Amino acid sequence: MSEPLTIGGLAARTGVAASALRYWEGLGLLPAPERVSGQRRYPASAARLVGVIVALRRVGFTLREIEAFRTPSAPGGDGWRPLYQAKLAELDERIAQAQAARTAIAHGLACPHEDIRDCAAFTAGADALLAGHTLEQAHEQAHEQAHTRARARPR
Amino acid sequence: MSEPLTIGGLAARTGVAASALRYWEGLGLLPAPERVSGQRRYPASAARLVGVIVALRRVGFTLREIEAFRTPSAPGGDGWRPLYQAKLAELDERIAQAQAARTAIAHGLACPHEDIRDCAAFTAGADALLAGHTLEQAHEQAHEQAHTRARARPR
DNA sequence: GAAGGGCTTCAAGTACGGTTGAAGTCAAAT
DNA sequence: ATTTGACTTCAACCGTACTTGAAGCCCTTC
Numbered sequence: 430m431s432e433p434l435t436i437g438g439l440a441a442r443t444g445v446a447a448s449a450l451r452y453w454e455g456l457g458l459l460p461a462p463e464r465v466s467g468q469r470r471y472p473a474s475a476a477r478l479v480g481v482i483v484a485l486r487r488v489g490f491t492l493r494e495i496e497a498f499r500t501p502s503a504p505g506g507d508g509w510r511p512l513y514q515a516k517l518a519e520l521d522e523r524i525a526q527a528q529a530a531r532t533a534i535a536h537g538l539a540c541p542h543e544d545i546r547d548c549a550a551f552t553a554g555a556d557a558l559l560a561g562h563t564l565e566q567a568h569e570q571a572h573e574q575a576h577t578r579a580r581a582r583p584r
Numbered sequence: 585m586s587e588p589l590t591i592g593g594l595a596a597r598t599g600v601a602a603s604a605l606r607y608w609e610g611l612g613l614l615p616a617p618e619r620v621s622g623q624r625r626y627p628a629s630a631a632r633l634v635g636v637i638v639a640l641r642r643v644g645f646t647l648r649e650i651e652a653f654r655t656p657s658a659p660g661g662d663g664w665r666p667l668y669q670a671k672l673a674e675l676d677e678r679i680a681q682a683q684a685a686r687t688a689i690a691h692g693l694a695c696p697h698e699d700i701r702d703c704a705a706f707t708a709g710a711d712a713l714l715a716g717h718t719l720e721q722a723h724e725q726a727h728e729q730a731h732t733r734a735r736a737r738p739r
Numbered sequence: 740g741a742a743g744g745g746c747t748t749c750a751a752g753t754a755c756g757g758t759t760g761a762a763g764t765c766a767a768a769t
Numbered sequence: 770a771t772t773t774g775a776c777t778t779c780a781a782c783c784g785t786a787c788t789t790g791a792a793g794c795c796c797t798t799c
Contacts, residue, residue: 437745447746448788456786466795468746481688488682489644492786513689520686524679527643531675533636534668592775602776603758611756621765623776647756 433463433470443479450479458482458496489523490516588618588625598634605634613637613651644678645671 440447453459459478462471485495498516595602608614614633617626640650652671 435746446788449786451748452787466746468795481685484681484685484688486786487644488678488685489642517686517689520682520689523643524682524686526639527675527679527682530636530639530643531672531679533639534672534675590776601758604756606778607757621776623765641756 433472434475436469436471439471439475439479442476443483445479445483453482453492456492456496458492488520490519588627589630591624591626594626594630594634597631598638600634600638608637608647611647611651613647643675645674 434442436447436450439445440450450459454461459475459482462469462475464470481498482495485498486492494516498513589597591602591605594600595605605614609616614630614637617624617630619625637650641647649671
């Protein structure tokens, strides 16, 4: 059991193209596996690693960012811990943003407008997501009164 | 009040480069605004729209996907509702994935390993994220027993 | 021993999401 | 009247993340 995987096998298990796996290896993202007469043989655990990479890519990290995860503990220090802390914070932020977007779209569905861009609760989500920029909301757009009070302007 | 914005003004408010705003307009993502002697003048509401686009991009949607949101109700139908439903489901999935990634990384921080790839709870997150592919987890990797029980393998 | 299938490298090509630069227009200030 | 600064278009370029194609190696199967 647990025969080592060829690159094709790993590709099949993970759904990541073999060409992509080689590319990742070239970037140092994936460790170079053992070779049998020139061909790569991956340990079964490689599928998990690929899974993590896929996951992080899907939630918006670049390959270079993910590469930082592969870094073993730096000489003479924690090394990876601060990196993980940083990534964790970034992930939390991304999750919060995704939820804000979700809220905006969900309201878009619930509210009776023809064009979602006319809907205050939808745009309120947008406002929240532009946090940090001076989006002074002085101007009362559209129907503010009409059907809103559901979710009265956040912040 | 509520003077229309120049492209530079909109860029400043939203943090999106003017060149990017023109690019988005070219893609049909942003409606072409009124012009005063050739120059774009955006209504204040444009900042909100830009905010939504930024938000959706940050959570992983491509510009082409986001473009679908701009589509006004199709001739003779709901038009946008199914689209929004679909996007909502996608967003939910992305949030779930981000949370799975978060769990994996958080455990990586909490657990005592040198290399996170040795840690079962971390890789379990990976397994979850590879759902849909035949990642039969028959092989018991590493320390499964050693320090786990904190967060016993999530499905 | 010749064919086939899967692997190898390396270079070039592609799609996306922009930015940058050249050349020019416009309105206000000097 | 000319300078300044923000705007305009258009084409070319860039980084990221791959894919594709050419040419070849290795092992098995006919």
